[in-house]
Amino acid sequence: xxxxxxxxxxxxxxxxxxxxxxxxxxxxxxxxxxxxxxxxxxxxxxxxxxxxxxxxxxxxxxxxxxxxxxxxxxxxxxxxxxxxxxxxxxxxxxxxxxxxxxxxxxxxxxxxxxxxxxxxxxxxxxxxxxxxxxxxxxxxxxxxxxxxxxxxxxxxxxxxxxxxxxxxxxxxxxxxxxxxxxxxxxxxxxxxxxxxxxxxxxxxxxxxxxxxxxxxxxxxxxxxxxxxxxxxxxxxxxxxxxxxxxxxxxxxxxxxxxxxxxxxxxxxxxxxxxxxxxxxxxxxxxxxxxxxxxxxxxxxxxxxxxxxxxxxxxxxxxxxxxxxxxxxxxxxxxxxxxxxxxxxxxxxxxxxxxxxxxxxxxxxxxxxxxxxxxxxxxxxxxxxxxxxxxxxxxxxxxxxxxxxxxxxxxxxxxxxxxxxxxxxxxxxxxxxxxxxxxxxxxxxxxxxxxxxxxxxxxxxxxxxxxxxxxxxxxxxxxxxxxxxxxxxxxxxxxxxxxxxxxxxxxxxxxxxxxxxxxxxxxxxxxxxxxxxxxxxxxxxxxxxxxxxxxxxxxxxxxxxxxxxxxxxxxxxxxxxxxxxxxxxxxxxxxxxxxxxxxxxxxxxxxxxx
Numbered sequence: 001x002x003x004x005x006x007x008x009x010x011x012x013x014x015x016x017x018x019x020x021x022x023x024x025x026x027x028x029x030x031x032x033x034x035x036x037x038x039x040x041x042x043x044x045x046x047x048x049x050x051x052x053x054x055x056x057x058x059x060x061x062x063x064x065x066x067x068x069x070x071x072x073x074x075x076x077x078x079x080x081x082x083x084x085x086x087x088x089x090x091x092x093x094x095x096x097x098x099x100x101x102x103x104x105x106x107x108x109x110x111x112x113x114x115x116x117x118x119x120x121x122x123x124x125x126x127x128x129x130x131x132x133x134x135x136x137x138x139x140x141x142x143x144x145x146x147x148x149x150x151x152x153x154x155x156x157x158x159x160x161x162x163x164x165x166x167x168x169x170x171x172x173x174x175x176x177x178x179x180x181x182x183x184x185x186x187x188x189x190x191x192x193x194x195x196x197x198x199x200x201x202x203x204x205x206x207x208x209x210x211x212x213x214x215x216x217x218x219x220x221x222x223x224x225x226x227x228x229x230x231x232x233x234x235x236x237x238x239x240x241x242x243x244x245x246x247x248x249x250x251x252x253x254x255x256x257x258x259x260x261x262x263x264x265x266x267x268x269x270x271x272x273x274x275x276x277x278x279x280x281x282x283x284x285x286x287x288x289x290x291x292x293x294x295x296x297x298x299x300x301x302x303x304x305x306x307x308x309x310x311x312x313x314x315x316x317x318x319x320x321x322x323x324x325x326x327x328x329x330x331x332x333x334x335x336x337x338x339x340x341x342x343x344x345x346x347x348x349x350x351x352x353x354x355x356x357x358x359x360x361x362x363x364x365x366x367x368x369x370x371x372x373x374x375x376x377x378x379x380x381x382x383x384x385x386x387x388x389x390x391x392x393x394x395x396x397x398x399x400x401x402x403x404x405x406x407x408x409x410x411x412x413x414x415x416x417x418x419x420x421x422x423x424x425x426x427x428x429x430x431x432x433x434x435x436x437x438x439x440x441x442x443x444x445x446x447x448x449x450x451x452x453x454x455x456x457x458x459x460x461x462x463x464x465x466x467x468x469x470x471x472x473x474x475x476x477x478x479x480x481x482x483x484x485x486x487x488x489x490x491x492x493x494x495x496x497x498x499x500x501x502x503x504x505x506x507x508x509x510x511x512x513x514x515x516x517x518x519x520x521x522x523x524x525x526x527x528x529x530x531x532x533x534x535x536x537x538x539x540x541x542x543x544x545x546x547x548x549x550x551x552x553x554x555x556x557x558x559x560x561x562x563x564x565x566x567x568x569x570x571x572x573x574x575x576x577x578x579x580x581x582x583x584x585x586x587x588x589x590x591x592x593x594x595x596x597x598x599x600x601x602x603x604x605x606x607x608x609x
Contacts, residue, residue, distance in 0.1 A: 035301065036087050036088060036244075036245045036301045036302060037087075037088045037112030037113065037243075037244070038084075038085045038086055038087055038088060038110070038112065038113075039086055039088055039110040039111050039112055039113060039114050039115065039116060040082060040083060040084045040085075040086060040110075040114070040115040040116070041062075041082070041083045041086050041091070041093060041108050041110060041115070041116045041118060042080070042081065042082040042083070042115060042116070042117055042118070042551070043060075043080070043081060043095075043106070043117060043118040043119055043120065043121055044078075044079045044080045044081070044119075044120055044121065044526075044551065044553065044555065045058060045075060045079035045080075045081075045095065045120070045121055045122075045123065046079075046120040046121060046122045046380040054097065054100065055075055055076070055077055055078065055079045056074065056075060056076070056077050057097045057099055057100060058074075058075035058081075058095055058096060058097045058103070058123070059072055059073065059074055059075065059095070059096050059098075060072070060073055060075055060081040060083055060093060060094070060095045060096075061073070061083075061093065061094060061096070062083060062086050062087075062091055062092070062093050062300055063091075063092045063093070063094065063170075063171055063172050063173045063247075063300065064091075064092070064171060064173050064247050064248070064298075064299040064300030064301075065087075065299065065300045065301070066150070066173055066174060066175040071083055071085065071086060071300075075095065078526075078528075080526065080551060081095065086110045086300075087110065087244075087245045087247070087300045087301040087302070088110050088111060088112045088242070088244040088245055089109070089110060089237065089244035089245045089246060089247055089302070090107055090108070090109055090110075090244075090246075090247065090421075090423075090440075091107070091108055091110055091247055091300055092105070092106075092107055092170040092171055092172065092247065092248070092421075093105070093106045093107075093108055093118075094106070094172070094185065095121055095123065096126070096185045097123065098128070098183070098185055101125065101126050101127065101128060101185070101211075101212050101213075101214075102123040102124060102125055102126055103123055103124070103126045103185050104121045104122065104123050104124065104378035105170055105187060105378060105422055106118050106121065106378065106422060106424050107170055107421040107422055107423050107424065108424050108425065108426075109423075109424075109425040109438060109439075110244075111242070111427075112242065112244070114427070115428075116424075116425060116426050116427070117368050117370060117426035117427070117428070117551070117552075117553075118370065118424040118426055119368075119370035119372065119379070119424065119426060119447065119449075119553065120379070120380050120553065120555075121378050121379075122378050122379065122380045123378070124187075124377055124378060125188070125211035125212050126185050126186060126187055126188070126211065126212075127185075127186055127187075127188050127209035127210050127211055127212065127213050127214070127215070128183055128184065128185050128186070128209070128213070128214040128215070129153070129183065129184050129186065129191075129193065129207055129209060129214070129215045129216075129217045130181070130182065130183035130184075130214055130215075130216065130217070131181070131182065131216050131217040131218040131219065132145060132176075132179075132180045132181055132182075132218045132219075133145070133146045133149040133151070133176045133180045133182060133195050133197075133218070133219045133221065134146055134180050134218070134219070134220055134221070135200065135220070135221055135222075135223065136220035136221065136222060138222075140220060142220065145176075145178075145179050145180025145181075146176060146180050146197055146200065146221060147176055147177060147178045147179070147180060148175055148176060148197065149175065149176040149180070149182070149195050149196065149197040149200075149219070149221070150173060150174075150175060150194075150195075150196045150197065151173060151174045151175070151176065151182045151184060151193065151194070151195055151196075152171060152172070152173050152193070152194040152196065152297060153171070153172040153173070153184055153186055153191045153192070153193045153194075154166040154169060154171060154191060154192045154193075154194075154297075155169045155170060155187075155189055155190070155191055155418045155419040156189075156190050156191060156192050156206070156272060156419065157190065157417075157419055158190075158272075159206070159271060159272040159273030159276060160271055160272075160273060161271065161272055162268060162269055162270060162271050162272070163250050163252075163267055163268060163269075163270050163271075163272070163275070163295060164250060164267075164268030164269065164319055164321055165321065166192065166250070166272075167248060167249060167250040167268070167297070167319060167320045167321050168320065168321030168322055168421070169248075169419050169420075169421060170248075170421055170422075171247065171248040171297060172184055172186055173299075186209045187209070187377075187418045188209055188210055188211045188418065189208070189209060189417070189418035189419070190206065190207070190208050190209075191206065191207055191208075191209060192204060192205075192206055192272055192275075193205055193206070193207055193217060195219035195221060196296065197221060198224075198230075198305065198307045199223060199224060199307075200221035200222060200223055200224055201221060201222045201223070201224050201293065201308060202221070202293055203219050203220065203221055204275060204276070205217060205219070205276075206272070206276060224307060224308035225308065227311070227334040227335065228307070228308045228309055228310055228311070228334060228335075229309045229310075229311060229332035229333055229334055229335065229336050229337065229338065230305065230306065230307045230309065230336075230337040230338070231253065231305075231306040231309055231316065231330065231332060231337070231338050231339075231340060232303070232304065232305045232306070232337060232338075232339055232340075233251070233303070233304060233316075233339055233340040233341045233342065234298075234301075234302045234303050234304075234341045234342070235249040235251065235298050235302045235304065235318045235320075235326075235341075235342045235343075235344065236302055236341070236342070236343055236344070237320075237323055237343070237344040237345060237346040238343065238344075238345060238346060239345060239346025239347065239348055239438070240346070240348060240350070240438055242346075242438075244346065245298075245300070245301050245302030246298060246302050246318075246320055246323065246344055247298055247299065247300045247301075247302065248297055248298060248320065249297065249298040249302070249304075249318055249319065249320040249323070249342075249344070250267055250268060250295060250296075250297055250317075250318070250319045250320065251267075251295065251296055251297070251298060251304045251306065251316070251317070251318050251319075251342070252266070252267025252268070252270075252294055252295035252296075252316075252317050252319075253267075253294040253295070253306065253309065253314040253315070253316055253317075253330075253332075254266055254267070254314060254315040254316075254317065255294075255312055255313070255314055256312070256313040256314060256315060256329075257312060257313065266317065267294070267295040267317060267319070268317070268319045268325070270295070278293075293308075294306065294309060294314075298318075309332045310332070311332055311333050311334045312331075312332060313329070313330075313331050313332075314329070314330050314331075314332060315327055315328070315329055315330075316328045316329075316330050316340050316342075318342035318344065320344060322347065322440060322441070323344040323345060323346055323347070324344050324345050325344070326342040326343055326344055328340050328342065347440070347441075347465035347466070348438040348439060348440060348465065349438075349439050349440070349441065349463040349464055349465060349466065349467045349468070349469065350436060350437070350438060350439075350467070350468040350469070351371060351436070351437045351439060351444070351446060351460055351463065351468075351469050351470075351471055352434070352435060352436040352437070352468065352469075352470060352471075353434070353435060353470050353471040353472040353473065354429075354432070354433045354434050354435075354472050354473075355367040355369070355429050355433045355434075355435070355448050355450065355472070355473045355475060356433055356472070356473070356474050356475070357453070357474070357475065357477065358474040358475055358476045358477070359476070359477055361474075363429075363431075363432050363433025363434075364429060364433045364450045364453070364475065365429055365430065365431045365432070365433055366428055366429060366450070366451075366552060367428065367429040367433065367435075367448055367449060367450035367453075367473075367475070367552060368426060368427075368428055368448070368449045368450070368551075368552040368553055369426060369427055369428070369429065369435045369437065369446065369447070369448050369449075370424065370425075370426040370446075370447045370449070371423070371424060371425045371426065371437050371439055371444045371445070371446050371447075371460075372422075372423075372424055372444065372445045372446075372447065373416060373420070373421070373422050373423045373424070373442060373443070373444060373445075374411075374413040374442075374443045374444060374445055374459070375413040375414045375415050375416040376416060376422045376423075376424070376445075377415045377416060377422070378422060379445070381410050381411050381412075381413075382410045383398045383410070384396045384397070384398050384410050384411055384457060385397055385398075385399055385409075385410065386409075386411075393458065393459065394458075394459065395456060395457070395458055396411065396445075396447075396456065396457040396458070396459075397454055397455065397456050397457075397476075398454065398455040398456075398457075398554065399454070411445070413445075423439065423440060423442060423444075425437045425438065425439055428552065439463055440465075441462075441463055441464055441465055442462075442463060443459070443460065443461045443462055443463070444459070444460045444463065445457055445458075445459060446458050446459070446460055446471050448473040448475060449552055449553045449554060450475055450524075450552060451524045451525045451552055452477060452478055452524050452595060453475035453476060453477055453478060453524070454475060454476045454477075454478055455475075455553075455554055456473050456474075456475055456476075458471050458473070478524065478595045487515075488513060488514050488515025488516075488517075488519065489511065489512070489513060489514070489515075489519055489521075489559075489598070490510075490511070490512040490513075490514050491509065491510070491511055491590065491592060491598055491599070491600050492509075492510040492512075492600065493507070493508070493509060493510075493588065493589065493590040493600040493601070493603055494507070494508040494509075494510060495507050495508070495588050495603055495605060496605070497603075497604060497605065497606060498605075498606045498607075498608060499573075499605070499606075499607055499608070500607070500608050500609075501573065501583050501607055501608065501609055502573060502580075503573070504570045504571065504572055504573075505570065505571040505572075505573065505605065506568065506569075506570055507531045507544075507568065507569050507570075507571060507588065507590065508566055508567070508568045509529050509531070509566070509567040509568075509590035509591075509592065509600070510564055510565075510566050511559070511564065511565050511566075511567075511592060512559075512562075512563070512564040512565075513559035513560065513561055513562065513563050513564075514562075515561060516561050517561065518558055518559065518560050518561065519558065519559045520556050520557070520558045520559075521556060521557045521558070521559065521592070521594050522554060522555075522556050522594060522595060523554065523555050523556070523557070523593055523594060523595070524554055524593075524595045525550045525551060525552055525553070525554075525593070526550040526551030526552075526553065526555065527545060527548075527550040527593045528557070528567065528592070528593055529567040529590065529591060529592055529593055530543065530544050530545045530590075530591040530593060531543070531544040531569055531571070531588065531589070531590055531591070532544075532588065532589045532590075532591065533571060533586050533587070533588055533605070534586065534587045534589075535586065535587070536585055536586075536587060538587070540576070541575050541576070541581060541586060542571060542574065542575055542576055542581075543576060544569050544571075546576045547576075567590075573607065581607070582607075583607045583608060583609045584606075584607060585604060585605070585606050585607075586604075586605045586606075586607065587602045587603070587604060587605070588602070588603050588604075588605050589601075589602050589603070
């Protein structure tokens with residue numbers, strides 16, 4: 001008999017976090033993402049794309065935070081993840097299994113003081129680049145490794161694309177370690193990879209990444225010349241009443257006086273090919289104009305640092321495709337730092353609506369709404385089926401595993417190429433069942449999830465800037481009749497019949513498939529089990545889930561024939577208010593939180609003085 005043990009699996013999530021009051025204005029050069037408003041991002045790995053036993057091999061991280069407050073966490077054993085303190089704005093996240101070379105990419109909108117639920121994530125095969133960043137002499141000989149070099153990978157299609165084109169795409173970043181080593185897990189495709197360090201001249205190379213393969217990519221950097229200045233600052237964007245950081249914005253300098261016969265083009269117009277023509281194995285030709293390198297891309301909190309700038313007068317420009325540009329005149333002096341901040345506009349469309357009960361018409365509070373770009377390769381499209389009868393536009397539903405009424409095919413939107421940001425936004429409905437999402441132009445799949453209801457989704461095509469689209473959901477309650485396949489499901493509660501006052505009481509709920517066919521258990525939320533303690537006359541004393549919140553999304557667990565899972569919790573002999581209980585006789589029950597829930601028989605527990 002195969003047996004898995006699940007201890008404390010249910011994930012407790014608070015959907016809205018306090019923002020902590022008004023934030024001080026962002027100042028260039030201030031370290032840490034605490035200088036900008038932050039929010040949280042949560043989601044879960046879909047079991048369809050990952051064996052449950054390998055969930056804990058994955059990490060979730062926010063790119064562009066490596067040199068400050070590094071935002072990386074281990075995915076939990078049940079596949080859920082939550083990142084707190086994420087800078088507001090559109091952020092690139094990856095969920096990675098470096099050992100198995102698989103992962104997923106999400107570009108999520110993070111609201112100040114709120115939680116963005118990105119829904120389920122299906123990992124796909126990835127590739128890896130890795131190498132050494134080292135200081136080199138004039139002959140290209142390696143001198144010493146360079147720790148803390150910032151590695152930046154930009155998805156690209158061809159060298160005819162400009163830096164402005166790259167600014168609208170996901171940005172993948174890493175830092176070299178003390179030995180100068182780095183690695184980046186990336187979706188298959190072509191990339192422009194930069195290596196940057198404040199004390200060195202930057203370098204860049206192009207590389208093609210293939211799935212399940214590792215490409216070696218080393219960089220040699222030259223010390224930056226003396227008598228140069230530094231430009232620092234922040235790029236922010238205003239939109240729909242919110243001020244957020246702009247990650248991945250292009251910041252460059254245009255010299256006002258140049259002795260070159262043909263001055264370089266403005267940074268947004270500089271092509272990858274023109275940039276690479278100044279490079280030879282990552283080294284700049286000595287007779288080329290250094291102004292080709294007077295650009296950088298902002299980090300997750302919108303800050304940037306541009307070092308090695310020759311003294312002179314410049315027009316500083318911040319640009320991000322879709323958000324416009326901002327220009328400022330600055331003067332750079334040798335061995336000095338100048339601060340310049342930029343403000344862009346965040347043009348968005350709005351998707352809003354209300355979620356109600358299809359049977360009663362009552363609003364549903366706390367429903368999770370997730371917007372996904374059509375063709376997102378890391379969304380679980382296979383679970384959805386079209387329901388078009390009597391409707392002008394298709395409505396997609398996610399049937400229960402034992403529901404054979406929906407036999408249609410899943411959505412077929414194709415797959416987004418690696419250069420297109422896989423946008424996701426997620427929120428929860430208020431007390432009136434209403435929600436609002438802010439999205440850039442594009443086509444989206446809007447999905448609604450609520451405890452005790454069948455998931456539903458609708459399409460929004462060609463959302464435009466300034467447009468408001470209403471998408472209402474009427475969710476069907478899940479059937480209360482148990483599936484016949486669950487007749488072979490066995491539930492057992494294991495608890496000591498007697499304990500001493502003050503001792504911890506271990507409770508185990510054991511769930512076993514005693515049949516000859518697999519059983520799929522469907523849970524309407526992230527809560528999979530519960531434990532109850534009552535008095536002999538069934539007055540509630542303690543409930544394990546009391547005061548906890550859970551992810552509001554349907555998930556499943558499949559048990560093979562003969563397989564058993566175990567859920568375990570400890571009771572500290574306190575009631576729901578945290579007060580110690582008196583010695584005496586109590587009743588204990590275990591509950592499997594399927595829809596409908598399945599319960600064990602009551603068992604007696606005696607607490608001795």
